[in-house]
Amino acid sequence: MKTRTLIFRLHLIAGLTVGLLLVLSGLTGSLLVFDDAIDKALNPSLLRVAPSVTVERISPAAAVEVVRRSLPPQEGVARVRLPRESDGVYEVCLRAKGDPRCLYVDPYTARVLGERVPAESFKGRVFALHRRLFSGETGETIIGVGGLALVLLSLSGLYLWWPGRRRLRRGFQINFNARGRRLQFDLHRVVGICAMAFLLLIGLTGAAMAFNPTSERFFNRVTASPPRPPQPTSVARPGVQPAALDLVLERADEALPGAETVLVNLPQTPTAPFVVRKRLPGEWHPNGRSAVYLDQYSGAPLQVQNALAAPAGTRLANSLYPLHTGRLAGTLTRVVHVLVGLAPLFLFSTGLLMWRARRVVARRARPVESGVSPQARTETVGG
Numbered sequence: 001m002k003t004r005t006l007i008f009r010l011h012l013i014a015g016l017t018v019g020l021l022l023v024l025s026g027l028t029g030s031l032l033v034f035d036d037a038i039d040k041a042l043n044p045s046l047l048r049v050a051p052s053v054t055v056e057r058i059s060p061a062a063a064v065e066v067v068r069r070s071l072p073p074q075e076g077v078a079r080v081r082l083p084r085e086s087d088g089v090y091e092v093c094l095r096a097k098g099d100p101r102c103l104y105v106d107p108y109t110a111r112v113l114g115e116r117v118p119a120e121s122f123k124g125r126v127f128a129l130h131r132r133l134f135s136g137e138t139g140e141t142i143i144g145v146g147g148l149a150l151v152l153l154s155l156s157g158l159y160l161w162w163p164g165r166r167r168l169r170r171g172f173q174i175n176f177n178a179r180g181r182r183l184q185f186d187l188h189r190v191v192g193i194c195a196m197a198f199l200l201l202i203g204l205t206g207a208a209m210a211f212n213p214t215s216e217r218f219f220n221r222v223t224a225s226p227p228r229p230p231q232p233t234s235v236a237r238p239g240v241q242p243a244a245l246d247l248v249l250e251r252a253d254e255a256l257p258g259a260e261t262v263l264v265n266l267p268q269t270p271t272a273p274f275v276v277r278k279r280l281p282g283e284w285h286p287n288g289r290s291a292v293y294l295d296q297y298s299g300a301p302l303q304v305q306n307a308l309a310a311p312a313g314t315r316l317a318n319s320l321y322p323l324h325t326g327r328l329a330g331t332l333t334r335v336v337h338v339l340v341g342l343a344p345l346f347l348f349s350t351g352l353l354m355w356r357a358r359r360v361v362a363r364r365a366r367p368v369e370s371g372v373s374p375q376a377r378t379e380t381v382g383g
Contacts, residue, residue, distance in 0.1 A: 144210025
């Protein structure tokens with residue numbers, strides 16, 4: 001079998017086998033590129049407030065205290081997410097074994113706006129479908145395999161598209177005067193090659209995130225980097241209350257000056273630390289991958305993770321999410337990723353139409369046995 005024929009068959013089989021999975025991943029991925037904006041638009045009374053230039057925002061500690069006063073004694077706060085824009089709100093999530101319930105606090109009036117389980121929102125369900133197919137680790141593995149299949153389809157498509165150096169221009173031409181399979185072929189080829197680099201990037205980063213421990217070990221090995229340090233712990237002090245959240249945030253700011261605080265995880269066990277997630281200027285990740293771990297009781301920093309100064313392997317792993325979602329150069333790259341997310345639907349549709357047309361042609365071209373027409377053979381067998 002010739003190499004081109006073999007690669008064509010691999011491309012065809014992979015496309016027909018995982019095509020629908022890639023269509024689903026592409027469409028849900030396009031929605032998630034602007035997930036926060038969509039979430040705000042669907043829940044304006046919960047996630048958006050009128051900014052104030054005369055009233056200062058309450059502190060994260062005050063937002064947590066407002067929520068605690070509205071809770072029964074047995075419920076506790078697990079984390080608080082800070083507002084990122086002037087019209088944003090505090091998201092204070094409660095301790096839970098499964099998906100947590102979160103309350104939303106107006107940072108200007110200290111009023112609880114409402115509550116929800118984020119995993120049950122439209123955004124949460126789209127993310128669960130995109131990341132795990134509503135099937136936990138099994139679904140995440142399937143998504144990872146789909147990402148590898150997208151890499152195979154992209155590389156094999158590039159090989160099949162290549163028209164040669166002297167005829168490179170022809171590879172980007174579409175004959176709109178053609179009809180049927182010829183037009184479908186031109187559209188499939190040109191759209192595929194234009195989207196190929198982005199599809200390859202999305203497939204690689206998606207698979208790497210799905211198989212994160214393996215990919216991070218690979219990055220560390222090829223860059224000769226040490227692994228991430230283990231999370232530090234606090235020394236339990238029976239009878240001693242945890243440090244005040246205001247003090248913890250002040251110490252975190254001193255440990256990473258100039259970094260924006262994004263999220264705070266409150267300790268849930270006697271030895272757990274406070275974890276303050278931060279974003280330094282220049283970080284690709286929209287939520288930052290810098291962090292300060294602080295002692296639960298004294299508020300002293302136990303470990304500081306500066307994402308910009310991390311080893312090369314860790315920086316590669318941290319870049320997967322922003323590369324996968326197009327959050328690098330603002331709105332432009334995000335719009336490009338939305339369009340690329342639609343490409344699998346177009347490529348699968350045109351590929352399926354061409355495959356069906358080939359099957360019809362192949363059936364019509366079968367040799368007639370012993371000079372007997374297909375209709376006569378059918379009548380003979382039936383009689």
